[in-house]
Amino acid sequence: MPIGKDLQYAASLLKQGEVVAIPTETVYGLAGNAFNKITVARIFEIKNRPAFNPLIVHIKHIEDLNLVAQNIDDRLLLLIQKFSPGPLTILVEKKSIVPDIVTAGSSRVAVRIPAHPMTLSLLNLLDFPLAAPSANPFQYISPVTAQQVEEQLGDKIPYILDGGKCSVGLESTIVGIEGNDVVVYRLGGLPVEDIKNIVGNVVIKTKLDNQNVETPGQLKKHYAPKKPLFLGNSKELLHQYADKKMAWITFGKVENASENVQIFNLSEKGDIYEAASNLFEALYFIDQSDVEIIIADTFPEEGLGRAINDRLKRAAVQ
Numbered sequence: 001m002p003i004g005k006d007l008q009y010a011a012s013l014l015k016q017g018e019v020v021a022i023p024t025e026t027v028y029g030l031a032g033n034a035f036n037k038i039t040v041a042r043i044f045e046i047k048n049r050p051a052f053n054p055l056i057v058h059i060k061h062i063e064d065l066n067l068v069a070q071n072i073d074d075r076l077l078l079l080i081q082k083f084s085p086g087p088l089t090i091l092v093e094k095k096s097i098v099p100d101i102v103t104a105g106s107s108r109v110a111v112r113i114p115a116h117p118m119t120l121s122l123l124n125l126l127d128f129p130l131a132a133p134s135a136n137p138f139q140y141i142s143p144v145t146a147q148q149v150e151e152q153l154g155d156k157i158p159y160i161l162d163g164g165k166c167s168v169g170l171e172s173t174i175v176g177i178e179g180n181d182v183v184v185y186r187l188g189g190l191p192v193e194d195i196k197n198i199v200g201n202v203v204i205k206t207k208l209d210n211q212n213v214e215t216p217g218q219l220k221k222h223y224a225p226k227k228p229l230f231l232g233n234s235k236e237l238l239h240q241y242a243d244k245k246m247a248w249i250t251f252g253k254v255e256n257a258s259e260n261v262q263i264f265n266l267s268e269k270g271d272i273y274e275a276a277s278n279l280f281e282a283l284y285f286i287d288q289s290d291v292e293i294i295i296a297d298t299f300p301e302e303g304l305g306r307a308i309n310d311r312l313k314r315a316a317v318q
């Protein structure tokens, strides 16, 4: 099977223009040479992703930023210095070496330094950065293990680099500049509070309607399981859907529910980081099971709880 830990093999495939799945601390990525237009086109094809949805470019070190970007705002530089490698993506003015297909024609390119030792070693074997979206079919749940990548895309790619379960489990937080504002376009693995601590006020623009979508990660339906998901107050939802076979996604101390209900407690000790790291795995597992519906508690709207709620809201869109 095409799963393994062979960095040299992964590097040789990538040098030949192939697409390889890679682990990151956030979710698995579907990676290819960011400077090779044909490879990038293959990524879109494998993912079944519309061409208007641009890809994040992964670099190994902050010094490589100037390979792909220019005129970077000081606040974004500060953020990437402070939080990289880590779950942060910055949107910056691209250099012409970055093919338009990577940015879907935009003059801005999304760049990040992933905090996964295997992928950093892989990048060290390459003399080009890696364009990589999450390694899921368009609009489905992002994979957090090599096995999930294999189940979703295994027949379409030659190799999956196995780096274990992703430690963060939510996609990176995407940040850019508009006028004088620092703008968060996607809530993710880096809490907004951490960003505010460095740059002061930020504007959050993670739309939940489909109006004026600036980054397609803002599409309302996204990250979605196939089963219907209802988000809110679990007490009410448990009662309302009592006749259904349910999965209940929750957090912290909970009371037992009826036999119909399978409980997925993302963190019994109430640790929001642990909960985030278990969310997509739970959704994925539930989607493969025979439950009829999924209900989920709204998480506290702070820190990573915000990003978890964002994903659950998008998953709940029918």
Ligand code: TXA
Pocket: 024, 026, 027, 028, 029, 030, 053, 054, 055, 056, 089, 091, 103, 106, 108, 109, 110, 112, 114, 132, 133, 134, 135, 170, 171, 172, 174, 186, 214, 215, 216, 217, 218
């Ligand atoms: O954690 C992550 O960011 C993962 C790992 C693999 O690095 N990647 C990821 O990629 O989540 P993807 O393609 O699933 O989501 C990238 C998001 C999309 O919403 C896309 O629209 C936005 O980033 N994006 C990428 N380039 C952009 C650009 N030039 N301008 C605006 N938005 C951009």
Ligand code: MG
Pocket: 133, 134, 142
């Ligand atoms: Mg994605």
